[in-house]
Amino acid sequence: MKLRLLRCLRQQPKQTTRPMQQEELEVVRHHMMKDMQKNNTDMPVKILLLGTAESGKTTIIKQMRILHINGFTDDERREKIPEIYQNIHDSIIQLVRQMTLLDIGFGSRSSERSADYILSLDSLAPDYMSEEYCDHVMALWNDVGIRSCYNRSNEFPLLDSAKYFLDNFVRISDMDYIPSTEDILHSRKITTGISQITFRVPLPKSLGGGDQEFRMYDVGGQRDQRNKWIQVFEGIQAVLFLISCSEFDQNLREDPTQNRLQEALKLFRAVWQNRFLSSAGLIVFLNKYDIMERKIRAGKHIVDYFPEFEEFQSRRQQNNLFDESDWTKMFIKQKMVDITQEPFKRNSRNQTDYSSTERECYYHFTVATDTRCIRDVFSDVQQMILSENVSGLALY
Numbered sequence: 001m002k003l004r005l006l007r008c009l010r011q012q013p014k015q016t017t018r019p020m021q022q023e024e025l026e027v028v029r030h031h032m033m034k035d036m037q038k039n040n041t042d043m044p045v046k047i048l049l050l051g052t053a054e055s056g057k058t059t060i061i062k063q064m065r066i067l068h069i070n071g072f073t074d075d076e077r078r079e080k081i082p083e084i085y086q087n088i089h090d091s092i093i094q095l096v097r098q099m100t101l102l103d104i105g106f107g108s109r110s111s112e113r114s115a116d117y118i119l120s121l122d123s124l125a126p127d128y129m130s131e132e133y134c135d136h137v138m139a140l141w142n143d144v145g146i147r148s149c150y151n152r153s154n155e156f157p158l159l160d161s162a163k164y165f166l167d168n169f170v171r172i173s174d175m176d177y178i179p180s181t182e183d184i185l186h187s188r189k190i191t192t193g194i195s196q197i198t199f200r201v202p203l204p205k206s207l208g209g210g211d212q213e214f215r216m217y218d219v220g221g222q223r224d225q226r227n228k229w230i231q232v233f234e235g236i237q238a239v240l241f242l243i244s245c246s247e248f249d250q251n252l253r254e255d256p257t258q259n260r261l262q263e264a265l266k267l268f269r270a271v272w273q274n275r276f277l278s279s280a281g282l283i284v285f286l287n288k289y290d291i292m293e294r295k296i297r298a299g300k301h302i303v304d305y306f307p308e309f310e311e312f313q314s315r316r317q318q319n320n321l322f323d324e325s326d327w328t329k330m331f332i333k334q335k336m337v338d339i340t341q342e343p344f345k346r347n348s349r350n351q352t353d354y355s356s357t358e359r360e361c362y363y364h365f366t367v368a369t370d371t372r373c374i375r376d377v378f379s380d381v382q383q384m385i386l387s388e389n390v391s392g393l394a395l396y
């Protein structure tokens with residue numbers, strides 16, 4: 001396990017090892033690249049996806065499948081239909097329920113009747129969509145009251161893909177519907193266990209050529225799932241931490257009093273300081289910036305939830321090229337950078353012993369549902385992980 005060995009080397013205190021001479025380094029580096037090439041079949045690079053619920057972890061796994069394992073067969077696409085129906089059903093029921101709670105009126109008497117019909121149904125989505133069901137869902141989604149309710153969806157838990165699926169409802173309700181790749185990327189099913197995906201990626205000549213196996217682990221992000229995470233900490237080379245930039249105005253499903261972005265930052269601190277992950281590289285995906293930009297265009301402001309944003313923006317106002325979305329992105333990223341620079345003393349069993357001033361954290365702004373964006377970002381990430389493992393030698 002060459003990569004693991006290198007990580008161990010990097011953790012040793014500097015004064016106990018003699019710095020290698022340049023020629024020695026070159027020789028070792030050369031051998032290592034040869035080894036990497038030769039041993040690549042039994043030496044997967046292990047990446048662990050972490051983050052709060054709905055931050056986009058499983059969507060990244062789907063993208064790896066699209067980019068590195070031929071995507072989805074027709075049968076696999078058909079298997080996703082019940083999940084997509086359930087997403088639509090959950091979304092429309094939630095919107096109708098919230099109309100009363102938020103005291104919003106329907107646009108017409110017939111929409112009220114459609115709402116009564118939807119509320120009379122089981123919470124499980126129908127196996128097939130009858131004409132009656134489709135007419136009521138369409139009527140509701142076109143109702144002005146439901147649209148105002150949707151505009152206030154930060155006040156209650158609603159799937160991020162609700163609009164996507166309801167906008168595409170006519171296509172999806174067709175008898176011969178087969179989910180597209182985009183539909184699969186937008187569908188949502190909570191992760192409760194631990195799953196993994198393995199794939200191979202060609203290596204550039206600079207890293208020895210051949211190909212490298214990657215193994216990526218997906219876990220559930222809700223609070224009651226996080227106690228399972230430790231099972232996969234062993235041997236992880238890189239943690240991909242996902243944080244949703246768009247959730248600054250939302251509260252948790254599992255605790256409606258807790259702001260989602262605050263929770264994600266708290267979790268990031270715990271991951272950064274976790275002693276079992278202290279030798280793993282940390283890469284942050286500041287995800288869902290498409291939704292964040294949409295929110296800001298619709299008049300939402302992060303300052304209403306994070307008052308310190310005002311000072312952050314005014315301090316740097318000399319650069320007027322940026323708009324509010326840019327500032328919001330930079331603000332969230334800065335909060336994470338600040339966490340990595342916090343001095344801390346170990347005060348729990350899970351914390352690392354030292355404040356890792358030498359440890360780097362890498363940041364990318366992402367839209368996990370956008371295959372091109374993930375292809376580009378992941379290509380950087382994979383290059384970084386592999387060359388980090390090689391250049392790790394140069395530290396000693």
Ligand SMILES: Nc1nc2c(ncn2[C@@H]2O[C@H](COP(=O)(O)OP(=O)(O)OP(=O)(O)O)[C@@H](O)[C@H]2O)c(=O)[nH]1
Binds near residue numbers: 159219222367
């Ligand atoms: N518009 C948009 N939607 C996204 C993005 N990333 C993820 N989503 C959607 O957000 C929802 C939640 O994504 P998941 O990948 O299931 O989230 P998760 O982190 O695996 O959640 P848990 O399994 O509960 O931990 C899905 O409907 C995704 O399609 C993004 O960047 N933009």
Ligand SMILES: [Mg+2]
Binds near residue numbers: 058189220
């Ligand atoms: Mg998931």
